[in-house]
Amino acid sequence: RRELLKHHFFTRRIIFGHRDFDKWLEALGKGEKVIVLTGFMPSGTPHLGTAMVFEELKYFQSIGAYVKIVIADAEAYAVRREDRDLTIRFGLEFIKHALAWGLNPEKAEFYFQTAMSEAYYRLIQMFSRKITMAEMEAIYGDLSPAKVVSALTQVADILHPELEEFGGFKHVLVPVGVDQDPHLRLARDVADRFEGELGLTRPSSTYHKLLRGLDGNKMSKSRPDFAIFLDESEEAIRKKIAMALTGGRATAEEQRKLGGEPWKCMVFELYTYFLLNDKELNELREECVKGRILCGECKRIAIEKLVERIREHRKRYMEINENLAIDRIVKKPSF
Numbered sequence: 001r002r003e004l005l006k007h008h009f010f011t012r013r014i015i016f017g018h019r020d021f022d023k024w025l026e027a028l029g030k031g032e033k034v035i036v037l038t039g040f041m042p043s044g045t046p047h048l049g050t051a052m053v054f055e056e057l058k059y060f061q062s063i064g065a066y067v068k069i070v071i072a073d074a075e076a077y078a079v080r081r082e083d084r085d086l087t088i089r090f091g092l093e094f095i096k097h098a099l100a101w102g103l104n105p106e107k108a109e110f111y112f113q114t115a116m117s118e119a120y121y122r123l124i125q126m127f128s129r130k131i132t133m134a135e136m137e138a139i140y141g142d143l144s145p146a147k148v149v150s151a152l153t154q155v156a157d158i159l160h161p162e163l164e165e166f167g168g169f170k171h172v173l174v175p176v177g178v179d180q181d182p183h184l185r186l187a188r189d190v191a192d193r194f195e196g197e198l199g200l201t202r203p204s205s206t207y208h209k210l211l212r213g214l215d216g217n218k219m220s221k222s223r224p225d226f227a228i229f230l231d232e233s234e235e236a237i238r239k240k241i242a243m244a245l246t247g248g249r250a251t252a253e254e255q256r257k258l259g260g261e262p263w264k265c266m267v268f269e270l271y272t273y274f275l276l277n278d279k280e281l282n283e284l285r286e287e288c289v290k291g292r293i294l295c296g297e298c299k300r301i302a303i304e305k306l307v308e309r310i311r312e313h314r315k316r317y318m319e320i321n322e323n324l325a326i327d328r329i330v331k332k333p334s335f
């Protein structure tokens, strides 16, 4: 099992916690049907924080798992009040970006929540019988009908692959940021309550650290100056990284004397998540803390590497955009 955890997300503790991941790995090792499920809000072009999840999914595919990806268009409409046509368009764009980032379409399935079949919606209705408002409030705070329905929908997203008509995957793994754990706990509780009636079992989960924005706060579409988007121009990447928060000192002289603090540095974070192998990363950390490299030069290297990565991504995206028969990949909602 250790062999399976060699990806740098594990060795660098970007994925740092789990619930029952060991059981899921054991099932994988025995050749049982396992699946990885994750969801995305289609509200804009994906950024590097989303690409980090694409990386995770690619890794799980590489060790033999099938992945299923929810486009959370029902929640976008009801809770976030996004425009429906735009949501669907962003959902389709999202799929193209996921494939361009390297997800294997042979081992992946995408779906829009509102294009699902009746069995999925039957689950939502059945789940409503065994969840209390107090449980909902504890997770979602102030409730509205939209939030309640969305929460039940999310539980159906996590648990529906277990039903025979959706493949009968009894071992579902959900990789999420730790802020999502309450939703996982709810899904696990619901699985327990429907163990007898529907034969559901508890899903497993892994928890990753979220890639931060270039100012050290959350990377988010709502703060575009501090996020790098997957369709970002080279010029914009250069400008944004040039402004990024680092662990550098006030003056070059001080930095040469005291060394930098890479653990505070958003450029180092990009290196850690995406840009360097273990040997290179260790060398850079050493150079930084000993004051042998200054932030200006370090940023220039990061910019070149990231620009190259996004350029390759954009090229693959253009090919996919021209050649992909998207209707074969995903069923669009009818309205």
Ligand code: SF4
Binding pocket: 246, 247, 248, 260, 261, 262, 265, 266, 267, 268, 288, 289, 293, 294, 295, 296, 298, 299
């Ligand atoms: S030298 Fe590089 S890693 Fe060190 S603080 Fe500056 S930008 Fe960050």
